[in-house]
Amino acid sequence: MNFSLIFTPMKIQSPTFVASASSVTQCPKSDLPEYAFIGRSNVGKSSLINMLTGRKKLAKISSTPGKTRLINHFNIDGKWLLADLPGYGYAKVSKKQRDSFAVMIEQYATVRENLVCFLVLIDSRIPPQQIDLDFIEWLGDSKLPFVLVYTKIDKVSQKEKSQTITQMHKELSEYWDEMPLMLETSAIKGTGREEILNFIEKTNSKMSQ
Ligand code: GDP
Numbered sequence: 001m002n003f004s005l006i007f008t009p010m011k012i013q014s015p016t017f018v019a020s021a022s023s024v025t026q027c028p029k030s031d032l033p034e035y036a037f038i039g040r041s042n043v044g045k046s047s048l049i050n051m052l053t054g055r056k057k058l059a060k061i062s063s064t065p066g067k068t069r070l071i072n073h074f075n076i077d078g079k080w081l082l083a084d085l086p087g088y089g090y091a092k093v094s095k096k097q098r099d100s101f102a103v104m105i106e107q108y109a110t111v112r113e114n115l116v117c118f119l120v121l122i123d124s125r126i127p128p129q130q131i132d133l134d135f136i137e138w139l140g141d142s143k144l145p146f147v148l149v150y151t152k153i154d155k156v157s158q159k160e161k162s163q164t165i166t167q168m169h170k171e172l173s174e175y176w177d178e179m180p181l182m183l184e185t186s187a188i189k190g191t192g193r194e195e196i197l198n199f200i201e202k203t204n205s206k207m208s209q
Contacts, residue, residue: 012197015053018073018081024108027083028073033204034081034114038105039121040131041087044151047187048121049074049084052196059084069101071108080204081114089131109144116203118146119196124153124161124184128168137175147181147199154186 021027039045046059058074069086076082085108088101109115118139122132139146148168153161165182172179181199185192 012053013077015055015058015077015082016075017058018075020070020072022070023104024071024111027071027108027112028081030073030081030114032075032079032081032114033116033207034083034112035116035200036083036085036108036118037121038085038118038135039087039149039151040089040123040129043087043121043123044187045084045087045121048149048151048185049082051185051187051190052193053082069097069104071104080200083108083112083115088135089129109139109142116145116207118144119149120146121149121151122168124150124156124164127164128171133171136172136180140176147183149192149196150182150184152186153184153191154189 019026019028037045037049049059050056053074053076059072071086072084074082074084085105086101088098088105109118120132120136120139122128136146136148150161150164156164161184168182169179183192183195183199185196
């Protein structure tokens with residue numbers, strides 16, 4: 001038996017930047033399954049995308065931090081699309097900007113037909129933040145599939161990690177009977193790369209059956 005065929009993790013060969021869009025209507029048309037990465041500003045989203053794709057600067061390619069809030073699309077080996085959504089909860093933006101961000105995400109989530117799943121990034125160093133919990137609740141109410149991705153796991157001890165996760169469980173169990181899939185990642189150590197890519201690959205293959 002050739003075990004390498006069974007255990008070889010999915011590798012990304014050629015991730016390419018597709019386009020930046022300031023609204024869902026500007027997003028590139030595609031039938032490819034799409035996975036949307038989202039989280040608070042500074043959660044480690046760009047670092048995670050670069051770690052997953054093995055490209056040091058991919059996620060920063062077209063972003064203009066603090067200015068335009070754009071949805072950036074990346075084509076992953078012609079198999080799926082990665083949508084890099086703007087970070088939420090940036091302290092320096094006005095209420096008006098926050099509201100327009102919420103509208104943008106809501107429209108994206110409801111109109112984007114090829115969207116398969118959100119990957120909601122959570123900083124494992126800090127307790128669950130209200131803005132994260134609100135967003136997760138909104139996803140649940142809107143029946144939008146999501147997984148939680150803890151970032152910067154290299155920065156926390158085992159004890160801190162289980163405290164954060166227990167706290168998140170506690171918060172979520174007030175609303176939900178079932179817990180979402182939770183994955184742990186470190187952009188620095190490469191932790192969680194296989195788990196995320198395997199999750200995406202499995203989801204894609206289930207859809208094509
Ligand atoms: P973004 O605003 O969500 O795109 O966050 P960035 O990817 O720019 O990361 C924000 C900060 O967190 C940067 O200083 C990164 O170096 C740091 N960072 C991101 N991911 C990790 C990680 O896995 N481990 C550690 N230790 N630091 C990280």
